[in-house]
Amino acid sequence: MKLTAQHLAKTIAGKQVLSQLDFTWQTGEIVGLVGRNGAGKTTLMRTLVDQYHADHGQVAIDGRNLAEAPQARQNLIYIDPTEVFFTRMNLAKIAQYYAAGYPHFDQNRYRSLLAANDLPLTKRYGELSKGYQALVVMALNLASAVPLILLDEPFDGLDLFIRETIVKAVIEEVAAGERGFLIASHDLAELDGLADRVLFLKRGTISRAVALEQVRSEAAKLQLVFATNQIPAVVRDRGQILNIQGRVITALFPAYTSVVKAALTAAQPVLMEVLPLSLSDLFRSEYAGEVRHG
Ligand SMILES: Nc1ncnc2c1ncn2[C@@H]1O[C@H](COP(=O)(O)OP(=O)(O)OP(=O)(O)O)[C@@H](O)[C@H]1O
Numbered sequence: 001m002k003l004t005a006q007h008l009a010k011t012i013a014g015k016q017v018l019s020q021l022d023f024t025w026q027t028g029e030i031v032g033l034v035g036r037n038g039a040g041k042t043t044l045m046r047t048l049v050d051q052y053h054a055d056h057g058q059v060a061i062d063g064r065n066l067a068e069a070p071q072a073r074q075n076l077i078y079i080d081p082t083e084v085f086f087t088r089m090n091l092a093k094i095a096q097y098y099a100a101g102y103p104h105f106d107q108n109r110y111r112s113l114l115a116a117n118d119l120p121l122t123k124r125y126g127e128l129s130k131g132y133q134a135l136v137v138m139a140l141n142l143a144s145a146v147p148l149i150l151l152d153e154p155f156d157g158l159d160l161f162i163r164e165t166i167v168k169a170v171i172e173e174v175a176a177g178e179r180g181f182l183i184a185s186h187d188l189a190e191l192d193g194l195a196d197r198v199l200f201l202k203r204g205t206i207s208r209a210v211a212l213e214q215v216r217s218e219a220a221k222l223q224l225v226f227a228t229n230q231i232p233a234v235v236r237d238r239g240q241i242l243n244i245q246g247r248v249i250t251a252l253f254p255a256y257t258s259v260v261k262a263a264l265t266a267a268q269p270v271l272m273e274v275l276p277l278s279l280s281d282l283f284r285s286e287y288a289g290e291v292r293h294g
Helices: 041-048 070-075 091-101 107-116 130-143 160-175 188-194 212-218 233-238 258-266 279-287
Strands: 002-012 015-026 030-034 056-061 076-078 148-152 180-184 197-202 205-211 220-225 240-245 248-253 271-275
Touching: 002 041, 015 041, 015 180, 015 205, 030 041, 030 160, 030 188, 030 279, 041 076, 041 148, 041 180, 056 070, 070 076, 091 107, 091 130, 107 130, 130 148, 130 160, 160 180, 160 188, 188 279, 197 279, 205 212, 205 279, 233 248, 233 258, 240 279, 248 279
Parallel strands: 030 180, 030 197, 076 148, 148 180
Antiparallel strands: 002 015, 002 056, 197 205, 220 248, 220 271, 240 248
16 A cells, blocks of 8 residues: 655645655655754644644545545544543543544454553543553554554653663564555654665755665765865765764765775775764765755
């Protein structure tokens, strides 16, 4: 199953938050959604599920435009963690609501996910700590048996063990190929090991979509020291400088070809070392120098 967002635009309170936004995402895929604070990640999620009506553009699942075939929306779930309607309900009651909304809701799955984490059905959601609330949201997402799951900051404030429980659940669900996750997160380290692709949201649109395995095979992050203070042309022309400390230059080369390597070697570096390339490096290079408007 494949979701396609085309030319999405949304203005809120006079501010154009999304504009000409396009991407695809399908089951079997874990896609990360990253961006600076206020970039519009939550707005995008709300727009995908029509909690916010898009001003322009469309969202389709397997070619069915959700505006014209609203029943296709049942293939998509977004539980907005900051605005849940069930704070005062106990965990059993919440499941009844979801079972009414999602015809394939699996009560046994929900109960076993809660039991595995010692969460009694009699507890009210609002009485739980933030981490356990995140687990309940995850249990609802999974038990709803919906193919395309939107997660908004699922790792925010979670301890290592709860975080691992959520990561494991995501990986297991996707492995079977019937689910896909779109995960908005500032936790770049967690996304780095989890996402197949990462979408960078900038100025209201997807400025870059990166397949992490592919980028790691094509790009390189290097630490370089040259004998003089002059930065060689190849570094400026073919690389993106991430950091300069004294004479130590850390640069990202998006296309680290044999030609680039030869040009660097020809510049006779005193030190030239390949460093592990992380999602944080890609984030830094994408957003460096971005002018912020709040
Ligand atoms: N209901 C609203 N009323 C007014 N402005 C809004 C509303 N919802 C979103 N915005 C504005 O839209 C922009 C995008 O907000 P959004 O919450 O989507 O960003 P985000 O990328 O999820 O941010 P963060 O990473 O900080 O959670 C912000 O400038 C925000 O102030």
